[in-house]
Amino acid sequence: MNDEMVKYVEEVKGEEAGLIRLTTKTIVIKVIETKIATVQRLSNKQYFLALKRGNEGYIGKLSNLNEKPSLTPIEFYPIMTKNEKEFKNERQSNIEPLFEDLSPLLSLIDSEYPLYGTITLSRVERALVTSKGFNGVESGYLINGYFRVKNKNYSGQWAFSSTTFNPQQVRDTIKRANELASITGDYDLPEGRYDVVISPLVVDNLMEAVAHMASGFSIMARMSMLRLGEKNSSEKFTMFDTPKNEEIPNSWSFDDEGTFTYNKPIIENGMFNKPLLNNELAPLFNSESTGNAGWIRPTVWNLEIKGGDVSYESLLSGNVIFINNVWYTRFQNLVEGLFSTVCRDATVVYKNGSPVGIASRIRIADSLKRLLMNIEELSKERFLVSWWDARTNVLSPYILIKDVKITKA
Known part of the structure; x- marks a missing residue:
């Protein structure tokens, strides 16, 4: 062979x-x-x-x-x-x-x-x-x-x-x-902080960045907001790297150094306990390779986020902003997780559970660390998505996040 x-x-x-x-x-x-x-x-x-x-x-x-x-x-x-x-x-x-x-x-x-x-x-x-x-x-x-x-x-x-x-x-x-x-009608949304429901497309875009920060390379290079052994998100949030789920593309049994891969939590019940490692970085963390080696840096294979107990529709039952998609995600400070991203393709304003219009030309401008900590609920429905602006395969629920800063784009 x-x-x-x-x-x-x-x-x-x-x-x-x-x-x-x-x-x-x-x-x-x-x-x-x-x-x-x-x-x-x-x-x-x-x-x-x-x-x-x-x-x-x-x-x-x-x-x-x-x-x-x-x-x-x-x-x-x-x-x-x-x-x-x-x-x-x-x-x-x-x-x-x-x-x-x-x-x-x-x-x-x-x-x-x-x-x-x-x-x-x-x-x-x-x-x-x-x-x-x-x-x-x-x-x-x-x-x-x-x-x-x-x-x-x-x-x-x-x-x-x-x-x-x-x-x-x-x-x-x-x-x-x-x-x-099909949801139409313009809504002038003032700048401020709002409860936001993000779709799996948005989750893919943002959690791809979190996965990069979970690499031992990013931690050693001080390009990560994640802190080992500390609470980095809401206890309701758990995210796995899943190279062994053969229903997800880019699932492989061995990494670029010949280490066999395995499924592992990146963040579990809010805690970040172990980075993604290759053979070179593992000793620096008193650990072994996690089977994530690329030839430059350890990287995630796929992402799977644990679902919640409530329906997607129930997340929209109050006064929330539903953000279906984002692009042009840019970080101003990786250590603090400060970023902005432009909302697109149906940003729907809900009042008392009913859509009242589409908010255009707005962006999220906040700390990704704060967003993770402010996760309130996750839907039980999950969708496997990827597209050209977020190429990592992510199996994700819809997520309700409290108190998100929205500005004009």
């Missing part, structure tokens, strides 16, 4: 060596005004090499193993895990037939209002061989999409992500975007 890669690693010069092969087969479908605009078919195979020579680390990229790599020096080099096991896992999915016949998917593109968006199908194979004896290969499938609907001056957006093709999931995503776009 991976014989050419094994030979390459044996012959390359270096005390530590790791070689990854990433093979992808992808279809990208673009939708404009509810019509299929383009269908793009892509395939790619690349190799990524990491080396340690003396006290120096290097990474490089190759299109084939006969090519001489162009090596880039790096300050933080990977340390391969002492793992001599051979591992193989080839997952199957009903996505595969779509590469030959897209009609079962394309026939689902129908919308009350003009529909725009992208659907991506991929088969990904990832192989790793290390100088410490690990030899592994794993493959999986993904389908994800996001749809934006325009109703004159109003819009709605929703997204989905999965490892299997479910026609009803596509229909429901389009339906939800249409429902959001």
